[in-house]
Amino acid sequence: MILKALSEATGVSGNEKAVQAIVVDAIRDHVDEIEIDAMGSVLVTKRGTGAINLRVMLDAHIDEIGLMIVGHESDGYLKFRPVGGIDARLLPGALVQVGDDRIPGVIGLKPVHLLKPGEGEKVAKIDALAIDIGAQSDEEAKGLAPVGTYATFKTEYREFGPTVTGKAFDDRVGCAVLIELLRGEPQPFDLVASFSTQEEIGLRGAQVAAYRLEPDCAFGLEGTIADDIPKEKDVSPTTTLGQGPALTVMDRSFIADRRLLKLLVDTAEALDIPHQFKQPGIGGTDAGAIHKTRAGVPAATVSVPCRYIHSPVAMMNLNDFDNTVRLMRESLARLTERTLERERK
């Protein structure tokens, strides 16, 4: 399963080359053109049979959230800042890997024995934390991990039944879906794809990728929030694991094109593919940047629900993955110029 390699690769926003290499390797024999653009995104063209005159873009982002080393303490600790949406509550005690050589480290914290009353109830500020790689001096620490070095969580990919855990499913699972789609038969139309960089810090790679690829419509492929853990009350659930691909109607970055959304829903209903709607109004993805490029691009986003995203370990269901691939494949098979015609009353 390529998801294991993708999940365990390190690729914090701005330093995605390890993921780039896995992607290029996986699709090389199945597509017509591969290019690394100015922002580091992998741009792909898979020419169609020419029967339908459309350019359809698929996007998944190859970056993940992480940390960046910004300084060193005299006793060898590494000071860091978050890259993307890091939850400070999850940092103390986390295992990390620092730099391209994956130097193991741990984000240290005061032992429970030494806490003053009440101190244990507060979340440690990121400023107060440091990564311990066992260095003895700032000299040694600077040599091993100079300012600007990236760090990520150290998490192995594990499968148990249809459930899998690992890091960076946001959005390596989208990358895995996209790879599957590119390895399929050519479509009647040209497929263009972007494995985009720097989504987690502002949808940056996809913005210029879409400008370059100039598609007629676009689908974002994501790993999205599933907050289906036990709670007292939930008036608007996000998504639920095991209930199929999540379709976005509206998030903070875009409103899905109603025609593409209809194509996805009609396809799912016709073929009995389980699917769900992501809670409207939350999150933001590459489609937000893509749909605003040039004179506009109708866009939709299809996601695999993932629990605990933006944490050291996320959980997802492989049935959701398979159903996402299937829904996308079947929807693309039904996509024609007519899909993008507008009704007029």
Next chain:
Amino acid sequence: MKEVIRELVEAYGPSGVEDQVRDVIRARVEPLADEVEVDALGSLVVHKEGTGEGQRVLLDAHMDEIGVMVSYIDEKGFARFTTIGGVYPLTCLGNRVVFANGTMGVIGMEQKGVDLKKAPKFEQLFIDVGATSREDCPVSVGDAGAFVRPLFAQGTRLVSKAMDDRIGCAVLVDLLRRLEETELAHDLYVVFAVQEEVGLRGARTSAYGVDPNLAIAVDVTRTGDTPESKPMAVELGQGPAIKVQDSGMIAHPMVRELLVEQAKAAEIPYQLEILERGTTDAAVMQLVRAGVPAGCISIPCRYVHSPSEMVDQRDVENSVKLLLEVLKKP
């Protein structure tokens, strides 16, 4: 003009589902234009060819309005919702919404744990469409609702749920009607844009497509003329407000001057507008491609983003006049 206004402000069109508004406008402007096109995100682009001696001018008003979107339907058939654009919880309670399929609903509030002295949180509100279960609920997750209020006119005041920005659309429709027999030097593109309320999205892509030399948005702005209102030097009935700046843009001085000069020359009352919070489509239009000189004519409007937005008809008519004067200038 009042008939156009009524038809436009009562139409249904939260951001992303502007189809009804677009159809209303299209039916009215198609006979008046050389070319009418719906662009990739759904904005209506109306082209009236010039003689080739003028500029490429883009006039913009947005078709969408704020609203709500169903986010969950519980087992009793009550719909929880999120907001589309800047909706305030204070103006939700007891209000009515309508969905694209005609279903009406009222907004109710949880009773347990609610402090009636405080504005409710959105999580405490729900839409009641009269359903008894999830199965018989006539709306689904993702359906968009718009607030319901008919237009009323009293004296020169007009009140509706969607003056922002159907009144701008009405100004541009009326402008096109008045230009029917006129040969313009300028190549005129009138854009009725989608998705302004969720982030000025439609105007950006439409302006990219049109590639104008000059862009003017027509939108509403708030006023400082109600009891104990926050200070703002714009009043209802004192003429169109010519934008100086807002929190998203500084109007190009050349565009601002052009508007002021034309208003003065034609003796059209006007006000200058500095808006501390909020912006318009002009903010993104000025930044497309290599940049576009952009400005904005704002129609003063009380109670913006409430279901009862109030404008003055004289300001509306004067906005049309001002645009006519601007387009006459080479």
